[in-house]
Amino acid sequence: MTAETLIEAAPANEVPPRAPVELDQVTKRYGRRRSTVPALDRVSLSLAAGSFTAVLGVSGSGKSTLLQCAAGLERPTAGTVRLCGAELNKLPSRRQAALRRRRVGFVFQDLNLLPELTVAENIALPLRLDRRPARRPDIEQAAARVGLGGAQLRRRPGELSGGQQQRVAIARALVTRPDVIFADEPTGALDPHTATTMLQLLRAAPDGTTVVIVTHDPQVTRFCDQAVFLHAGRVDRVLPAPEPGLVARLLFDLGERAAAGPSAAPGSPA
Numbered sequence: 595m596t597a598e599t600l601i602e603a604a605p606a607n608e609v610p611p612r613a614p615v616e617l618d619q620v621t622k623r624y625g626r627r628r629s630t631v632p633a634l635d636r637v638s639l640s641l642a643a644g645s646f647t648a649v650l651g652v653s654g655s656g657k658s659t660l661l662q663c664a665a666g667l668e669r670p671t672a673g674t675v676r677l678c679g680a681e682l683n684k685l686p687s688r689r690q691a692a693l694r695r696r697r698v699g700f701v702f703q704d705l706n707l708l709p710e711l712t713v714a715e716n717i718a719l720p721l722r723l724d725r726r727p728a729r730r731p732d733i734e735q736a737a738a739r740v741g742l743g744g745a746q747l748r749r750r751p752g753e754l755s756g757g758q759q760q761r762v763a764i765a766r767a768l769v770t771r772p773d774v775i776f777a778d779e780p781t782g783a784l785d786p787h788t789a790t791t792m793l794q795l796l797r798a799a800p801d802g803t804t805v806v807i808v809t810h811d812p813q814v815t816r817f818c819d820q821a822v823f824l825h826a827g828r829v830d831r832v833l834p835a836p837e838p839g840l841v842a843r844l845l846f847d848l849g850e851r852a853a854a855g856p857s858a859a860p861g862s863p864a
């Protein structure tokens with residue numbers, strides 16, 4: 595197709611939708627010393643609406659930092675993050691927080707469920723924090739999507755199994771119908787069967803929901819459209835339609851390179 599036919603094919607006044615998660619040359623250094631090795635080093639990524647992305651890499655490669663910067667929970671040292679079309683460093687922190695409450699869902703490895711609240715109250719929390727009505731049917735629907743209901747909704751998290759608690763955390767991330775869900779090792783502590791179920795639940799988020807999930811588990815990438823590999827804070831490669839066997843090999847190679855230290859020869863760049 596020529597450039598002319600491309601121009602003709604696009605309606606004159608239609609601007610292509612922006613990716614909901616965009617990082618441009620994002621660098622993050624912790625602490626004040628400029629000499630420190632950056633946790634993220636000029637990372638550029640664009641995640642399309644509705645995409646499901648796994649972020650992989652050895653411990654310390656910058657995966658959590660990437661998620662935190664993309665979600666506006668950490669401020670990059672340099673570079674630009676756009677979340678749901680908004681350039682985060684141009685938003686005052688109150689508006690950033692409002693954007694997160696309204697359009698972003700989180701699932702963290704340590705879940706952050708509040709032990710004093712019931713399951714239903716935990717699921718309702720993001721709505722309450724945003725001063726939105728937490729209607730019973732909405733809570734029940736979010737719970738039902740992850741297979742929870744009935745008397746379970748009146749229990750406290752401590753009375754549930756680890757897998758059930760994980761379901762509560764996912765229901766809580768889904769209840770606001772977010773545009774983007776960030777999940778940092780949400781299946782880290784689960785047996786393979788329960789982990790697979792959790793991934794299917796995240797995968798079943800409504801069409802258009804963008805999901806970014808940090809994982810050490812190559813099997814998780816079966817559910818993903820792409821796998822982003824980090825090495826020493828940089829994007830080492832982006833693998834579309836990842837296959838777990840290949841992902842495991844690539845992860846092993848990254849481990850060898852990390853063990854060999856910073857002088858190791860770089861692999862194929864993204």
Ligand SMILES: Nc1ncnc2c1ncn2[C@@H]1O[C@H](COP(=O)(O)OP(=O)(O)OP(=O)(O)O)[C@@H](O)[C@H]1O
Pocket residue numbers: 624625632633651652653654655656657658659660
């Ligand atoms: N709050 C912090 N203060 C100082 N250094 C930090 C902080 N958070 C992360 N780092 C450093 O930044 C680098 C990247 O850390 P990060 O937590 O992003 O790695 P990760 O890939 O998520 O590792 P893991 O798989 O162990 O969770 C590491 O060297 C880590 O020590």
Ligand SMILES: [Mg+2]
Pocket residue numbers: 657658659
């Ligand atoms: Mg981490």
